[in-house]
Amino acid sequence: MATIETIRAEALRALLPPPRLRLSEWIEREVHLPDGVSSQPGLVRLWPFQREIADAIGDPLIERVTLVKPVRVGFTTLLTSAVASFVANDPAPILCLLPAEADCRDYVVSDVEPIFGASPAVAAALSGDLDEAGRNTLLSRRFPGGSLKVVAAKAPRNLRRHNVRLLFIDEADGMEATSEGSPILLAERRTLSFPDRKIVLGSTPVHEETSHVLRAYAQSDMRVFEVPCPNCGTFEEITWDAITWDEGAPETARWRCPHCAAEIEERHKPAMVAAGQWRATRPEVAGHAGFRLNALVSLHANAAWAKLAVEFVAAKDDPSTLQTFVNTILGQGWRNDGEELDETGMAARAESFNLDLIPAEVLVLTVGCDVQHDRLELTYCGWTESGCALILGHRVIWGPYDAEETWAALDELLQERFPHLLGGRMAIDAAAVDAGDGTSMHRVTAFCTPRTRRKVLAIKGAPGNRPMIERAGSTTKTGARLWIVGVDTVKGQLFARFPRPALMRFSDTLPAVWFEQAASERAVVRYARGQPVRSFVRIPGRRAEALDCTVYAFAARQVVTINPESRRDALSRAEPLVVAKKPVLASSWMQRR
Numbered sequence: 052m053a054t055i056e057t058i059r060a061e062a063l064r065a066l067l068p069p070p071r072l073r074l075s076e077w078i079e080r081e082v083h084l085p086d087g088v089s090s091q092p093g094l095v096r097l098w099p100f101q102r103e104i105a106d107a108i109g110d111p112l113i114e115r116v117t118l119v120k121p122v123r124v125g126f127t128t129l130l131t132s133a134v135a136s137f138v139a140n141d142p143a144p145i146l147c148l149l150p151a152e153a154d155c156r157d158y159v160v161s162d163v164e165p166i167f168g169a170s171p172a173v174a175a176a177l178s179g180d181l182d183e184a185g186r187n188t189l190l191s192r193r194f195p196g197g198s199l200k201v202v203a204a205k206a207p208r209n210l211r212r213h214n215v216r217l218l219f220i221d222e223a224d225g226m227e228a229t230s231e232g233s234p235i236l237l238a239e240r241r242t243l244s245f246p247d248r249k250i251v252l253g254s255t256p257v258h259e260e261t262s263h264v265l266r267a268y269a270q271s272d273m274r275v276f277e278v279p280c281p282n283c284g285t286f287e288e289i290t291w292d293a294i295t296w297d298e299g300a301p302e303t304a305r306w307r308c309p310h311c312a313a314e315i316e317e318r319h320k321p322a323m324v325a326a327g328q329w330r331a332t333r334p335e336v337a338g339h340a341g342f343r344l345n346a347l348v349s350l351h352a353n354a355a356w357a358k359l360a361v362e363f364v365a366a367k368d369d370p371s372t373l374q375t376f377v378n379t380i381l382g383q384g385w386r387n388d389g390e391e392l393d394e395t396g397m398a399a400r401a402e403s404f405n406l407d408l409i410p411a412e413v414l415v416l417t418v419g420c421d422v423q424h425d426r427l428e429l430t431y432c433g434w435t436e437s438g439c440a441l442i443l444g445h446r447v448i449w450g451p452y453d454a455e456e457t458w459a460a461l462d463e464l465l466q467e468r469f470p471h472l473l474g475g476r477m478a479i480d481a482a483a484v485d486a487g488d489g490t491s492m493h494r495v496t497a498f499c500t501p502r503t504r505r506k507v508l509a510i511k512g513a514p515g516n517r518p519m520i521e522r523a524g525s526t527t528k529t530g531a532r533l534w535i536v537g538v539d540t541v542k543g544q545l546f547a548r549f550p551r552p553a554l555m556r557f558s559d560t561l562p563a564v565w566f567e568q569a570a571s572e573r574a575v576v577r578y579a580r581g582q583p584v585r586s587f588v589r590i591p592g593r594r595a596e597a598l599d600c601t602v603y604a605f606a607a608r609q610v611v612t613i614n615p616e617s618r619r620d621a622l623s624r625a626e627p628l629v630v631a632k633k634p635v636l637a638s639s640w641m642q643r644r
Contacts, residue, residue, distance in 0.1 A: 052075070074109025074111050075102040077140070079134040098350055100276045101129055103329045108133045108251055115339040117267040118253035121346040128254055130219060131162045134199065138383045139173045142196030143216040143245075148238050150225035151415040152203040155190050158221075159201055204234035216245040223263040227515050228584065234406045257516070259384030260576045271341025272331040275350055278323040282313035286328065287559040291363075291381055294356055301360035306347075317356050321439055324348050331420040369438065369554060370547030392549050392570035400552055401559040406431060406444040411472040413441055414618045418465065418482040419603025422491050424452050427461055428598035429567045431479075434608055436615045440548065445597065447564050452491045458498050465507060473622040480611045481506035483520075483603035486533060496531035496559040504516040504581060506610055510603060511536040518605040519544075535578045536606040542587045543607045545601060546574060568597035 072080070075097055082095045097105060099563040107116050116507075120126045130147075149155050157597035167173050190201045202209035204226040207418040218238055226234050234253070268482075277286040287309055295314065296304040306315045315323075328343065330480040346354045359380055366372035374385040399520060404410050410442065413433030422427045427448040433441040450457035461484075486495035499509035510520070512534060517537030526532050548554040549569070571593035578587050589595060 067432055073104040073106045074133065076137055077109075078105055078129075081139070081172040082132045082135055082166065083169040083171075084128070085165045091436045092426050094130055095128065098125065099127070099325050099327055100344065100348055102201040103126060103274075104342050107342075108249070109136065110340075111247060111249075113338055113340050114248060114250065115267075115271070116249075116251045117264065117271050117339070117341040118251075119264050119268050119341075119343040119382050120253055120255055121344060122379045123346045123349045123351045123517065124253065124344055127158075127162055127221070128166075130221060130251070130253065131166050132165070133168060134175045134217075134219060135167060137217055138167075138194060138197070138199065138280075142194060144197055144214060145199045145217040145219070146213055146215040146238065146241065147199070147201045147219045147221070148204055148210075148226075148234065149201065149221050150204050152205070154222070155201045159189055163199075163201070178584065180400075199279065204238075205229065210234065210237045210241060210259045210443055213241050214244050215241050216248050219247070219251045220250070221254070221583070223252050223267075225254070225516060226263065255378055256382065256384040257378055258585050259386045262384045265384050268341045268343060270336075271333070271339040272336040273327040273333045273341050273343070274331045275343055276327055277330055278327040279320045280308040280311060280346065281315055281323065282308060283311035284311075285310040286330070291347065292346070292349065292358065294582045296357075296360050301364045302357045304356040304360035306356065312354050319340075319475070320348075320356070321350060324350060343382065356557060370551070371544050373425070374547075392546065392573075394566040394570035397549055397557060397570065398561075398563060398566040401557045401561065403559050404441065404443065404477040404556075405558045405560045406469050409433060409443065409471045409477050410441065411467050412436070412439075413443075413471070413477070414615055414622075415480050415606040415608065415613060416443075416469070416477055418479055418609065419600040419605070419607060420461070420482060420484040421599045421603070422452055422485045422488060422495060423596070424491070426450065427452070427457060428596045428600055429461075429464065430597060430604050432601065432604035432608070437558065439554055440560070440605070440608075442561060442601065443558050444606060445562075446465050453494055458494070462502075465502075465505075471622045475622045475624060477622060480613075481509045481607040482509065483508050483534070483536065483607040485510060485512070485599065485603060487511045492527065494528060496527060496529065496533070499533050508534045508607065508608070508610070510534045510536045512602070512608065514539050516540065520609045520644055534606075538605065539586060540601055541602045541605050542598075545605065565597045568594050569601060571595040 056338065065292060076281055078095050079097060080094070084092050084095055086092045104116070104118060107113050113272050120124065124492075134147065137143060147155075147158070179494065192199045197389060200213060200215075202213075206229075218241070220235060220238065223235055229232070231237060239250060242250060252264060252267050254262075256262040256265050259265065274286045277288050279286050285308070290305055293307050293309055294304055295307050296302070299361055307313070307316060325352040326350070346359065347356065363376055366376045377383050377385050409416070410433070412435045414436055415434040417432050417434070419432070429448075431444045431445070433443050435441070448457060448460045448464070450460065465479055468478050470478045484499055485497050485509065486492045486499075492509075494509075496509045499507050509531065511523070513535050515537070517535065517539050517540055520534055522537050523533045523535050545555075569589075572587040572595060574585060575588050
């Protein structure tokens with residue numbers, strides 16, 4: 052029995068124009084890379100694994116193309132070349148969807164305009180004044196027979212009023228659901244009026260359980276790129292578990308063939324890749340070509356196995372840097388081993404250091420302050436040169452949030468200098484004070500604004516895939532400017548760090564309730580507006596002040612830049628060391644269970 056895909060393919064075949072150059076051949080004949088866009092300007096020369104991807108994009112019988120991609124495989128050039136081909140040869144309404152407005156502008160300025168301008172076959176397509184008759188702008192161009200719009204997924208209105216035949220989606224895993232639902236689904240709906248539509252979706256995967264591109268790839272024919280072993284001739288995908296090197300010498304990295312166990316050196320890779328081929332692991336799927344790549348087959352000089360092995364060794368001990376390696380080099384989604392923290396295990400690792408004498412390895416000191424209606428809570432976090440975080444102490448200032456005395460006490464604490472084991476005293480480098488509560492926001496910004504030069508920042512947490520901290524684009528009603536903390540991003544790092552002694556250490560002066568609060572949330576995956584979203588939810592019955600304070604202290608670290616040697620010298624010379632107990636604002640509440 053004929054399937055819907057087979058019927059569609061036969062119908063389209065009858066309408067096809069006479070055969071022309073395959074897309075990969077056209078790109079290599081017509082698309083030019085100018086100086087400044089590529090280290091090798093001139094005609095595009097596709098790598099062997101790029102050609103079948105290009106031909107799938109140009110094949111009218113294939114409706115969808117999905118690419119799970121790492122970095123260093125030239126996807127942006129391939130994407131731009133494919134758009135250029137349709138503009139020159141098969142004009143139609145084209146929509147390019149990227150995560151944010153800044154991505155759109157950078158893509159047009161850095162890739163589209165230079166490549167189009169340098170390629171004679173398409174040079175005239177986007178020519179003319181940008182504001183000609185109000186029709187052309189930087190992100191919206193018209194040409195005979197079609198148009199090109201580059202829009203951001205963050206604004207749902209960008210996806211209205213556009214009916215397009217060709218949809219290109221880049222960095223899909225960087226796109227989050229909006230108030231109107233998934234921007235990817237909204238964009239796909241704009242193609243429904245075209246029976247010959249084309250949807251190309253590519254992205255570096257982020258989290259395995261919520262990845263858009265991995266979910267799309269699972270619905271495709273799931274192609275993998277295999278190369279022949281120079282020793283036995285068997286075709287096999289090069290995966291990270293088959294890369295080996297001598298103990299302590301990642302620069303000796305080589306590939307071990309899973310079939311004959313021969314160890315193949317880097318010098319053989321170009322010939323192996325040139326002879327490589329794509330294999331569909333689900334050949335029964337028609338109309339949806341899916342490609343999965345990793346950087347191990349890239350012929351880029353910075354993707355040599357030895358270089359990647361060195362990067363891995365440097366990244367493997369820190370979950371945040373290891374995730375980057377897994378995502379961007381291996382092209383795999385990240386999955387955390389544990390999604391709920393063990394407070395007992397964390398407390399059992401407590402060590403005998405505190406604010407009375409800061410350890411010698413601590414070179415930066417940040418504070419996170421959580422604002423409650425009857426108190427302010429502060430967690431002090433020290434940072435080593437290697438990035439290890441030491442939770443040095445926790446303090447509570449009791450008093451109404453709107454009382455002058457409360458903020459005077461906070462100001463005094465933030466100006467305190469602490470004895471340091473190197474011989475001097477250490478000041479607080481940055482503090483982040485929570486202004487997320489609408490009730491207390493004005494009071495917090497009034498306190499922080501005049502202290503901005505001391506890096507006392509009024510912050511507001513925001514969920515989703517965001518930077519750890521960034522300045523808000525607009526001011527509050529009173530003219531103050533907040534800093535936005537990507538709380539889910541920071542909590543993702545904390546959940547990976549908390550169980551690892553090499554990345555997170557705790558003072559034995561922290562009360563048991565601090566650890567209970569630090570482990571007060573768990574990571575879950577839920578569906579929001581039709582798509583899976585990874586978030587952190589409160590464990591019932593627990594308070595989260597310690598966790599929130601730690602999140603803010605981590606965010607504050609991002610705005611501090613030091614020279615380690617200069618800082619050590621300053622801490623050694625600053626003041627004579629006087630080890631003395633200072634009064635500490637103790638919290639009876641923190642002792643309650």
